[in-house]
Amino acid sequence: MRPDRKHLANSVLGWLYDDEAAALHAYALKAPAGDMAEVGAYCGKSTIWLGDAAAQRGVKLWSVDWHHGSPEMQPGKENFDEELVVDGEPDTLHQWRRNVDHAGLGDTVIGVVGKSIPVAAGFSRGQFGLVFIDANHGPPVIDDGREWGQLVKADGFLIFHDSTIEYVQEAIENAFDNGFDFVEPIHDMAVLVRCL
Numbered sequence: 001m002r003p004d005r006k007h008l009a010n011s012v013l014g015w016l017y018d019d020e021a022a023a024l025h026a027y028a029l030k031a032p033a034g035d036m037a038e039v040g041a042y043c044g045k046s047t048i049w050l051g052d053a054a055a056q057r058g059v060k061l062w063s064v065d066w067h068h069g070s071p072e073m074q075p076g077k078e079n080f081d082e083e084l085v086v087d088g089e090p091d092t093l094h095q096w097r098r099n100v101d102h103a104g105l106g107d108t109v110i111g112v113v114g115k116s117i118p119v120a121a122g123f124s125r126g127q128f129g130l131v132f133i134d135a136n137h138g139p140p141v142i143d144d145g146r147e148w149g150q151l152v153k154a155d156g157f158l159i160f161h162d163s164t165i166e167y168v169q170e171a172i173e174n175a176f177d178n179g180f181d182f183v184e185p186i187h188d189m190a191v192l193v194r195c196l
Contacts, residue, residue: 001052005103014045021049023186028053031129039116040135041065044099051105064112067093126153134161145171152194163190
């Protein structure tokens with residue numbers, strides 16, 4: 001990874017351990033040819049890691065987030081950050097855009113502002129070499145895993161963050177029933193590969 005991007009990524013708000021970030025980058029470099037996607041971007045930490053790999057490979061990274069935070073980021077919840085409030089609600093789009101621009105990834109990263117399932121419907125089955133899911137960790141992650149999982153091509157990677165959370169575990173189990181095999185755990189991340 002370019003040193004300037006690594007330094008920036010390490011300073012961006014978010015929850016991604018160093019070993020997870022390095023592994024995410026490595027899997028993005030060895031994923032099958034084609035674009036990549038992330039579902040849940042927050043302020044852009046994972047976007048920069050994935051975007052750097054996408055830039056090296058000459059492909060696009062589709063970064064999908066509604067940018068109003070997941071349930072644990074709402075007022076009164078454990079991950080609420082008052083500095084990210086715009087017009088009374090969490091809004092990470094400005095921070096995300098600024099970080100992507102500072103990383104020099106504006107020509108590689110395509111930001112899509114919206115809810116993940118309607119956005120997934122706009123893509124084709126088997127379109128992506130890698131999909132990283134780190135959005136809502138409640139019941140919606142099950143739908144995210146199902147809908148975005150089918151967009152991963154053969155030998156492509158489906159990577160879940162926060163894999164020890166109950167609903168994320170269920171999404172992973174469902175992926176096993178839909179053509180994915182387990183590759184490895186990396187801290188709180190689970191890496192799966194499409195075999196069918």
